[in-house]
Amino acid sequence: MPHDSVDPVELTADLVRCPSVTPEEGGALALLQERLGAAGFECTRVDRAGVANLFARWGDKGAAKTFGFNGHTDVVPLGDETAWTMPPFGAEIKDGLLWGRGSTDMKSGVAAFVAAAIDLVRDNPPQGAIILTITGDEEGDAEHGTTALLDWMADNGEAMNVCLVGEPTCPDKMGEMIKIGRRGSLSAWFTLTGVQGHSAYPHRARNPLPAMARLMDRLSSHELDSGTDHFDPSTLAVVTIDTGNPTTNVIPAECRATVNVRFNDAHDGASLIAWMQRELDEVEAAFDLTGAMDVKVSGESFLTPPGALSDLVAAAVEAETGVRPVLSTTGGTSDARFVKDHCPVVEFGLVGQTMHQVDERVAVDQIVQLKAIYSRILHDYFG
Template sequence: MPHSPVDPVNLTADLVRCASVTPDEGGALTLLEGVLSEAGFACTRIDRGGVCNLFARWGDKGAVRAFGFNGHTDVVPVGDADAWSVPPFGAVQKDGWLWGRGATDMKSGVAAFVAAAVDFVRTTPPEGAVIITITGDEEGDAEDGTVAILDWMEREGEAMRVCLVGEPTCPERLGDMIKIGRRGSLSAWFTLTGVQGHAAYPHRAKNPLPAMARLMDRLASHELDSGTEHFDASTLAVVTIDTGNPATNVIPATCRATVNLRFNDAHDSTSLIDWLQGELDRVAQEFEVAGEMTVKVSGESFITPPGELSDLVAAAVEAETGRVPDLSTTGGTSDARFVKSHCPVVEFGLVGQNMHQVDERAEVAQIHALKAIYGRILRDYFA
């Protein structure tokens, strides 16, 4: 008996109704496992560190041709629920939009590629494999999400030959942009410690505040680079400076500050950490205060050079939308930073203007169009 095509809008709505705020699974992966299993995908739950993940494969393990999709069903918190004009997890459809937390980032993308994959293997079973990897830990620490899936795949001998991450990538219109890489991300926390004292007798204290001001100025005014072939210039943002001192007549003993760097392929995290440490040491010595630094690297910069994979995706996008997409490395981080060590990876999805906002929503027509693009990519890859 023939199956009806999977409606990606209905599937998005079902996923939005799952309150899967990181790290809660919320029923979203259970729902997708049911849809994929019914279509003949071999599904495996890969749960680690309290995080739920799903791996699904149609076709033979180790196939020479194996197209992979990656995405996440976890979402950020709703914030002030009273500020929403609709229930955040109600999946209300009105005015041609589907409303709710995760509608854009990225349950619509997941629904579109699942719907496209299911219809594709049912109507034109390919010679090869279609692999779906979905995590519940992209919006959180991301230590036990896609990383856990890829660790499991390596142990089990599972492999994607290429992968498309369904994150929202388009700035204005569907088809505007494909991401072929991402900048690296590094956060550094600084602590400068001097000697507390009376503000009227500064010579009896060692004030860490001027030292921190000098350090932050040196870091923020330094030009890391002027950009590279595929990347804009690297940036450093000072995101907080704190003393916790409410008194006007006290020089505090301690001052803390945090910076975030988004860096291109002219750098790696090691060289940047060395630079930060050197600047800290110089300021600490100059002002005779003690300096400490802790660092977290969220990901290194990477690029999938323009070529076969980006051409495949761009051709499908142009065929379905009439637009030639830009190949970009802008934006924040995504789980593509993990996938890139497994296989070539690019990202393409909806317009992302309202992701993480109050009244997050996705245009219904775009969800259908996204499924059509993903379906064409699969047909062209296995042609």
């Protein structure tokens, strides 16, 4: 006899009530472990360096067909709590919307795929396995979240054949976009050091500010590329230039600047670092200054070529929404950048217009629709 289906709206609300601001677990993963364990999933907490993560599998390890979901229960800080018109962890439903931090990004996505997975294994057990990897460190540094789960899986012989990340992907309406890749992201911190002096005697100083202006202009005005088959052109943004100098009669000794690069598959982090270092070296020499650069590559660009996985997801989305989704690589980074080293991965989720905002909220009917889409994907995958 079929069990009562899991209500994804109720589960979303339960998760939103957990104050899981990165890096706090807030009770969200404990709640999911309890629900999944009761449904027959083998659950393991994979905590690392103070970060909480959850691995859950239904079915045999090493099954010939293993479908994976990935998501996160951590949320960004509230910002100005007095600006919220609804309790940020209240999960109240009003005007057809469920309100609260994480309601869009991405506790509703996690609730939808957990609900879909539990219903499938209870009512129509598949020939194969379902793996859920849920982290508490996506909104933070992401050094001990999905990477810790994937490391643990490799050490313990666990593997997904394909994976769907449940991040919000639709700009305006349900069903319009699937992410099949992401741009890479790189940040670079530059320091130029000269000699401090009196602004009335500039010849006795070595001013790093004109040099930094030259460097930032050269970097930001350079056309990295004109786009590739599946990606928009790469971009470089200068996000700060600073000397900390409050006076007008002192030439400072030091100037700092930071840039952020979002790059497509025409580049990798190493090639961009080498280019920026060459530009820095030239400015150093031209202005007789000392330069330094620190770099963090948050993720390389990647693409899951259109094929069986994107076709599977697109067909389910169209069947449930009547909308044929476009295949996109737009937006920032996600944990798919780690999963792509393990197996083919795509992303699909609900409309993300209010994520990270004050009064974050999600349409209740979208949560229900998202569970239906995930349920259809699982049904069609296991056939």
